[in-house]
Amino acid sequence: MSVEDSQSFKNFLRVDQRQFFYLLELTKNDISKTENPMRSTISAEERLAVTLRYLATGESFRSLGYSFRIAHNTLSSIIPDVCTALFNALKHVHLKVPSSEAEWENIAREFMERWNFPNCLGALDGKHVVLQAPFKSGSFYFNYKNTHSVVLMALVNANYKFIYVDVGSNGRVSDGGIFRDCTLRSAMEDNSLNMPGPRPLPGRERDVPYVIVGDEAFPLKEYLMKPYPQRSGLDDKQRVFNYRLSRARRIVENAFGILSNRFRVLRSPILLSPQKVEILVLCCCALHNFLRPDFQVAVTECETPREIGTGMVSLSSQGYPSSQNARDIRDEFKEYFCTNGQVPWQTAT
Structure with missing residues (x-):
């Protein structure tokens, strides 16, 4: 969808390609895992994508697991971790209380x-x-x-x-x-x-x-x-x-x-x-402000x-x-x- 159908990509994840890769750049160091010689790790792109899809739909972890081919018990740790990383990356700019x-x-x-x-x-x-x-x-x-x-x-x-x-x-x-x-x-x-x-x-x-x-x-x-x-x-x-x-x-x-x-x-x-x-709600609020157009x-x-x-x-x-x-x-x-x-x-x- 990223290559062939940009509108569907935005509807699927609630962000367009530019916004997705911007969020990925902000959080990549926090959500990436060290490569394991015994088995491949889930990439930061997949972690971010499955989290945004969960926030966009509220699907059960089992349902998301079938879509992304990730075990539901793995998703139960990935999604809170990515939400925490997104909130921490966005809160100082997009969820800041006025102070002047x-x-x-x-x-x-x-x-x-x-x-x-x-x-x-x-x-x-x-x-x-x-x-x-x-x-x-x-x-x-x-x-x-x-x-x-x-x-x-x-x-x-x-x-x-x-x-x-x-x-x-x-x-x-x-x-x-x-x-x-x-x-x-x-x-x-x-x-x-x-x-x-x-x-x-x-x-x-x-x-x-x-x-x-x-x-x-x-x-x-x-x-x-x-x-x-x-x-x-x-x-x-x-x-x-x-x-x-x-x-x-x-x-x-x-x-x-x-x-x-x-x-x-x-x-x-x-x-x-x-x-x-x-932390999920805080992440949604930060993403909401990030996606709002200027007044x-x-x-x-x-x-x-x-x-x-x-x-x-x-x-x-x-x-x-x-x-x-x-x-x-x-x-x-x-x-x-x-x-x-x-x-x-x-x-x-």
Whole structure:
């Protein structure tokens, strides 16, 4: 296929020939094995190809063994090793958390240009990665969807790229609970990531901090915006805010969809230990960013007009306490979306 049908090659491995040999060059020293005089070793090219095919399809090791003529028990050691090598080779460039004001401001600019949400540094959410229940794990990995899983917590930029990932929490824990204990929360609270300081929204006067956006599974913080709860009834401005926030927040949902459709191993239960699932998911995230095209702004996306009161239905509130300052910041975004920052499709024409 590499020689005769390049499109089929890309569909088979999810990378084209140039990308495949680039990844091979990055990982060859780590995945090659010393030649054995008693028998020939499996080449680095074969190791990389069978790993990419497994990530692309989620086939069982026995099925892959018939395709590649490699024993299934050999594949059970090859694939985790190659995933580890790929992640280690790509993470410093393609899965790097921004660490300067200029990098964060570039993300905020892209969110404003593409999704009309100012002072936004990313969209946050969690995805359950289903796995076979580990031996003697009981209900430790059992989640509310009645499956066993580990959680991928991710912060995504405006171009569907992961800028922070946390993998490995058991499926019983809520998104809010995972965020409470993850390194992103502590880094944002002590500003160790050099995020830019507060500034007014376009056309407004009050300084507001840069924020990330999430759904109602998360707590409302000065640096984390979530929708107004619907249990007490919403006025028109609050509904507009919820719609505009959901419009920016759905980017992380879309990123999970792109990730799962490209690497279909994530669409069915993974028959590996939680530790191997963790490195597999990290590898998929790094490859996803490696394969994403650079962000380009053409025309701001326009949508059909919507009626006030329609749109995404928020989740039930988790009851997290929030400070008055956090609520005031959300109100400032609400006023902006209904004045200087309104877009024609957020209400009925």
